Amino acid sequence: MSQRFGKTLVLDSAPSITSYSAYVGKKEGEGPLSRHFDHIYSDTSCGQESWEKAESLMQKECAANTLEKAKLNASDVQYIFAGDLLNQSISSTYGLREMDIPFIGLYGACSTMAESLGLGAVFVDAGAADNCLCVTSSHFCSAERQFRFPLEYGGQRTPTSQWTATAAGSAIVGKSKEAPFVRAVTFGAITDMGIKDISNMGAAMAPAAASTIKQYLDDTGSKPEQFDLILTGDLGELGGALLLDLLGRENIDISKQHSDCGLLLYDKDSQNVDAGGSGCGCSASVLCSYILTRVKENVLNNILFIATGALMSTVSVQQGETIPSVAHLIHISNTNR
Amino acid sequence: MSQRFGKTLVLDSAPSITSYSAYVGKKEGEGPLSRHFDHIYSDTSCGQESWEKAESLMQKECAANTLEKAKLNASDVQYIFAGDLLNQSISSTYGLREMDIPFIGLYGACSTMAESLGLGAVFVDAGAADNCLCVTSSHFCSAERQFRFPLEYGGQRTPTSQWTATAAGSAIVGKSKEAPFVRAVTFGAITDMGIKDISNMGAAMAPAAASTIKQYLDDTGSKPEQFDLILTGDLGELGGALLLDLLGRENIDISKQHSDCGLLLYDKDSQNVDAGGSGCGCSASVLCSYILTRVKENVLNNILFIATGALMSTVSVQQGETIPSVAHLIHISNTNR
Numbered sequence: 001m002s003q004r005f006g007k008t009l010v011l012d013s014a015p016s017i018t019s020y021s022a023y024v025g026k027k028e029g030e031g032p033l034s035r036h037f038d039h040i041y042s043d044t045s046c047g048q049e050s051w052e053k054a055e056s057l058m059q060k061e062c063a064a065n066t067l068e069k070a071k072l073n074a075s076d077v078q079y080i081f082a083g084d085l086l087n088q089s090i091s092s093t094y095g096l097r098e099m100d101i102p103f104i105g106l107y108g109a110c111s112t113m114a115e116s117l118g119l120g121a122v123f124v125d126a127g128a129a130d131n132c133l134c135v136t137s138s139h140f141c142s143a144e145r146q147f148r149f150p151l152e153y154g155g156q157r158t159p160t161s162q163w164t165a166t167a168a169g170s171a172i173v174g175k176s177k178e179a180p181f182v183r184a185v186t187f188g189a190i191t192d193m194g195i196k197d198i199s200n201m202g203a204a205m206a207p208a209a210a211s212t213i214k215q216y217l218d219d220t221g222s223k224p225e226q227f228d229l230i231l232t233g234d235l236g237e238l239g240g241a242l243l244l245d246l247l248g249r250e251n252i253d254i255s256k257q258h259s260d261c262g263l264l265l266y267d268k269d270s271q272n273v274d275a276g277g278s279g280c281g282c283s284a285s286v287l288c289s290y291i292l293t294r295v296k297e298n299v300l301n302n303i304l305f306i307a308t309g310a311l312m313s314t315v316s317v318q319q320g321e322t323i324p325s326v327a328h329l330i331h332i333s334n335t336n337r
Numbered sequence: 338m339s340q341r342f343g344k345t346l347v348l349d350s351a352p353s354i355t356s357y358s359a360y361v362g363k364k365e366g367e368g369p370l371s372r373h374f375d376h377i378y379s380d381t382s383c384g385q386e387s388w389e390k391a392e393s394l395m396q397k398e399c400a401a402n403t404l405e406k407a408k409l410n411a412s413d414v415q416y417i418f419a420g421d422l423l424n425q426s427i428s429s430t431y432g433l434r435e436m437d438i439p440f441i442g443l444y445g446a447c448s449t450m451a452e453s454l455g456l457g458a459v460f461v462d463a464g465a466a467d468n469c470l471c472v473t474s475s476h477f478c479s480a481e482r483q484f485r486f487p488l489e490y491g492g493q494r495t496p497t498s499q500w501t502a503t504a505a506g507s508a509i510v511g512k513s514k515e516a517p518f519v520r521a522v523t524f525g526a527i528t529d530m531g532i533k534d535i536s537n538m539g540a541a542m543a544p545a546a547a548s549t550i551k552q553y554l555d556d557t558g559s560k561p562e563q564f565d566l567i568l569t570g571d572l573g574e575l576g577g578a579l580l581l582d583l584l585g586r587e588n589i590d591i592s593k594q595h596s597d598c599g600l601l602l603y604d605k606d607s608q609n610v611d612a613g614g615s616g617c618g619c620s621a622s623v624l625c626s627y628i629l630t631r632v633k634e635n636v637l638n639n640i641l642f643i644a645t646g647a648l649m650s651t652v653s654v655q656q657g658e659t660i661p662s663v664a665h666l667i668h669i670s671n672t673n674r
Contacts, residue, residue, distance in 0.1 A: 002465045007415070007439055009465055050656050078344070079524060084366070086648035087424040089444045093527060097648075097661040102524035103346055104452065105648070105663070107426045107444040121454070126463030128339045128346055146652075187416060187439035189429060305672065311434075313425035313444070315483075319387050324434040 003124050006185055006219035014181040015124040017117075018093050018131070018174040019070030020292050022285035023062040025140070025166030028111035031266045036289040044141055044166055052090060055139035055168075058281075059095030063135050070131075070172050078129035081116035084137050084145060084280050085164075086330055091137050098299065109309030110205075112136040112190075113169055113284040114328035117187040119304075120173035121330070127198030130174060137168035137212055141225035146197070147314060160200040161254070162236045163273035165265055169284025171292070177241070177336070180295040184220065184331035190311065192324040198317050201278055202239020202262075205308035207272050208325035209235060210246035212306055216329050217252065224254045227319040229303040231291065232327075233261030233283020236276030237268070239308075261286040283307045295334050305330045338461050342600020343556035344523055349491040351518040351673035354454075355468070355510070355511040356407030357629050360399040360624035362477070362503030371411035373404055373626040375486040381478055381503055389427060392476035395618075396421070396432030400472050407468075407509050411436050414509070415466035418453035420444050420500075421474050421617050423483060428474050436552075438470065446646030447542075448525075449473040450506055450621040451665035454642075456668055457510035458667070467511060474505035475616030476557045484651060485535070498617035499573045501628030502602055506621025507576050508629070514673070517632040521557065521668035525549035527648065529661040535654050539576020539599075539612055542645035545662035546572060547583035549643055554589065561591045568628065569664075573613030576645075577659040592668040598623040621645045632671050642667045 002009040006023065021038045029040030037335030046054040050272065059082070067074065080099065082092040083106035108115040113136050120132030141151055143164040149155040155285055173182060195204040209232050216222070224230060235243055240260045247254055263285040287305055294300040308327040317323075339346040352484040358375045366377030376398065383391035396419070404411065417436065419429040420443035429442065445452040450473050457469030478488060480501040486492040508517060528548050533539040546569050553559070561567060572580055577597045584591055598620040599613030624642055645664040654660075 003465065004415075004465070050651055053654065080343075083442075083444055085425075086650065087652065088373065088422075088446065088648060090650045092647070093648035093661050093663075094653060094658065096495065100526050102523055103527045103663055104456070105420075105444040105646075106418055106441040109425065119441070120461065122465055126339065126459065126465065127339070128459055128463065174599045177647040188440055189437050190434040190440045192434050232531075267466055311425060311427070311430035313423065313426065313427045316427045316431060320363050321431065324430050326430075326440055 007215050007217035008184055010184045011125040011182060013125045014183055015121045015173050015194045016176045016178060017180045017292060018172050018176050019066050020071060020171040020288040021057050021062050021066040022289035023284050028165055028167050028265060028268035033265060033290050051141035055091040055137050055142050057096035058168040059091055059135055059137045062170045063096060063133060064172040066172055073132055074101050077101050077131045077133050079104055079123060080133045081106055081119045082135040083112045085109060085143050094314050097327060104337045110278060110280050110312055111307040111309030111326050111328050112280045113287060114285045114307035114330050117330050118328055120188055121182040121185055122174060126172050132173045134173060135170040136280040136284045138164050140164045140166045143279060157274055158199045159274055160238055162201055162262055162276050162278035164278045164279035165282035167281030169281060169288035171288050179334040180332050182330055183333045185327040186212055186216040188327040190324045190326050192322055196322050196323045201310045202236040203242055203277055204310050204323040205325040206235055206242035206246060208241040208327035209243050209306050209308045212327040213328045214250055214252060220335035224257050226298050227257050227304055228300045229259060229327045230254045230257040231303055231305050234278040234305045235260050236262040238275050239298050295332055298334050302333045305332055344552050345521055345556035348458055348462040348519060349520045351520055352458045352510050353513045353515060354517045354629060355509050355513050356403050357508040357625040358399050358460050359626040360505045361396050361622050365502055365504050365602060370602060372626050373650040375558045388476055388478035391443060392428040392474050392479050393432035395505040396472055396474045399507045400433060400470060400475050402508055403507040409468060411438050414438050414468045416441055416460060417470045418456045418543050419472040420449045422446060422480050423598055444593045447615060447617050447666050448644040448646030448663050449617045450624060450644060451607055451667050453645035454667050455524060455665055458519040461510050469510045471510060472507040473617040473621045475501050475618035477503045480616055494611055496611055497537040497575055498611045498618045499538055499599055500610035501616035502614045502619035504618030504622035506618060506625035508625050516671040517629050517669050519667060520670045523549055523553040523666040525664040527663050529659050531659045533659050538571040538615055539648045540579055541647050541660040542662040543572055543576040543579035543583060545664040546580050546643050549664040549666045551587055561594050564594050564639045564641055566596060567591045567594040567635045568596050568640055568642050570644045571615040572597050573599040575612050579654045591609055620666050632669055635671050639670045642669055
């Protein structure tokens, strides 16, 4: 049973992440985390006829690999929690439609990995499931043409823009005595500080991350020093700086613990990603490879994973709206006590 | 704590729907359920500059009314579960962004009301929340121009097409000793029988409804006769007939109990809705008005509410893909024993 402290759910049974997998594109495979991924596709189409189908395939293959690593069949998994950036979440629905597992579709933009892990952990903790499969993805080409410009147009990118990762991440939340454990979940409320620049997602999302992190620390009476890593995804360089500034105003200093998935996935200097990576697949693939392995190996003991989502659409932007954002937090630990 | 029977969660604590509300457009307000709605907007723009903003406003006002009827403040509600048909679910995110309640965004197309009620009920049953707000909407004009044609084009509708309802529905799942109670939830898996006709959603979704209904009956050993009403939303006339046929092949006869929200919302003969209503707001507004009130008044004792969603996008259809569908089921009762 979960215990509620303010807006934070502390999961007494400490569900564990029993398997995880990350499938990424060529560019992501050339970045600093290269050797940690389960699969690197050699081209962005993944052999498919369209980028949308390529993204679906990434989710499908990544999810299948996660089950295989856990030695589970689809019938051992009670629920899929999945979503992505594409209109009507077609990467997830088409990618996972053949699994024959009850499907709970999500939309949290780039916060989806934390949203799905949080829901899966609550379900397992409550006894509503033994195993939940949590999946998300993004694809540079499908996202860019949906949200911004046709790729052929070759539009110039601003320095504040972030590079949508071509990647899928997937994890099974279940029960085992082995780390990593999900110890707590804080689902965030929507914040909207009036940012309108679609090429500055980091600034739009930083207030949501700050709000959810403060909420968790207040709820649990924890200090940043108790964590080896406070990992946001994906604020990039600008959003990350804003996050430190916003928390600083609340006398919370996470500068020693903070890192961002958008800065870990790529070599910013040589890979031309401007302010860093983004997209559901960015934080998902960084978490479901390098990070969870470091927890498993006891290199990291306690981490906070905060995935952030910008909740606009092309229509809302064209109608002059600001960009609402949300951030969900997961406390992951190498111990269940 | 929930008990699992196959793929069905039987909620031992029987969370109750403590408040519900339906806000609808002019056409829906002229239909047979007119007097059951909380509010009828006199024009489709709801006084806003765009149909998308109108849809957001409907969700906002419907949700606020639901809280007011329950005599709850936003701070009494732990989670919002919400989503809609628009790209990136902007009706929900923009409509509910000011509530300052942790927001769990969903995408289940027209299955959203059942998906959100199911998740809210599991959270309340598990003790993870006292009150969850479950919200969804659709708008004829915003959906039509997104999924099909500009309204100005005046495209001819096929007889199999359904009319997207302009409506929002909202409910609070909490704990009380008063009916209606949520007794069980069956989340469905994605089915895809190869339907490609975007003007025949009922046919695409009928197999998902059949599969989830059969799953629930098998899991619980129930018979259709034990229910006063088996209510799908929204298969319309054609999808409804297909559902009876598909279940008939499994020797399950629900013809006496079956009705469909898409056929209840409009007067099919005089209101020109072809095969019936559809859209997230159709089943949401029918359930969150007339139906729940009939349960509350003990006119209906036990009902199964099965909301169905077609999970395609314009891009998937343009790329020649078939239409995957999903259906989630909620057993609602006037008794908690």
